[in-house]
Amino acid sequence: MNQPVRPDDFDAVIHERVRLAIVAALAATPEMGFTELKAALAVTDGNLSAHARALEEAGYIAVRKTFRERKPHTALRLTRSGREAFVRYLDALRRIVEQGAGPGPTTR
């Protein structure tokens, strides 16, 4: 039987729409370049940078900066704790759909 959804089940870090989209995109791929991710999510450089930094500070994504043909290249990937948080978030959504309604997220 499904457990009721608790406020803690909603992680405030990935509840924000752009951050959730970043995590979802990275959950579907091993790694994505900054430009590739920006195009996939249709967001601006600044928006993506700010939200990616928040996710990195939470330990949910890892950012790797290298140079390719003397041009900077930034690659992002989901960490293990990021994937676990995403799975927990999806599970909470699934339980809300099955149970009808649930609480909002708690803030960190």
Next chain:
Amino acid sequence: MEREEALARIAEIQRVMERATRYTLLPGGAAVAGGGLVLIGCAVSYGMLQSLDFAEMLRLSVAQQVAFCLLWLAIGVAGIAIEFVVTTRAARREGLSTGGRSTRAALVSLSPSVLVAMLLTYKFLVPLEPRTEEVQYIVPLWMMLYGVGVFSLGQFSIRPPRLLGLVFIVAGALALLHFQEYGVVTAALSFGLLHILFGLYVIAMRRRGAP
């Protein structure tokens, strides 16, 4: 959170994940160049065979047959090389990874059908006395198997490659059933003209700002 909002979030997550896994490095310029090479190959083939039927190669001397096979091998290798160079350059320009999932998707999708096509071509050509009908199968089989590979690749990508794959499969089936003896024409129309039209469409789509 209400049930409707949860459903909307799940739908948004699905959309993002699908968009993130699309293979969008469609090399329009490479398709045009590859198609052009095939048209040149078809013109040279017609010159060598003096016929629209690829099976006429069986009437050539052994040296000419080898030259004929090398011609098409060179066109195939050049086509792959052009696609690799153009795709790599486009990926670098757009900041995408070339050795990652995009390349894997292309290899996984196209390799099985191309390997089968190569094996069948070998089987049809190598016997001491190849049969006319089997040599005539080669172009339709390449069309259909290439179509299957491109259609599979289209599953990781946007709609146009899936349509291109379907057109190749249907055209290959028609060529196999009705136009076997016109291999030079069917190869020119499919691997040549169709690739050029597809490449021009992709270039136009990119210029309009489509993904």
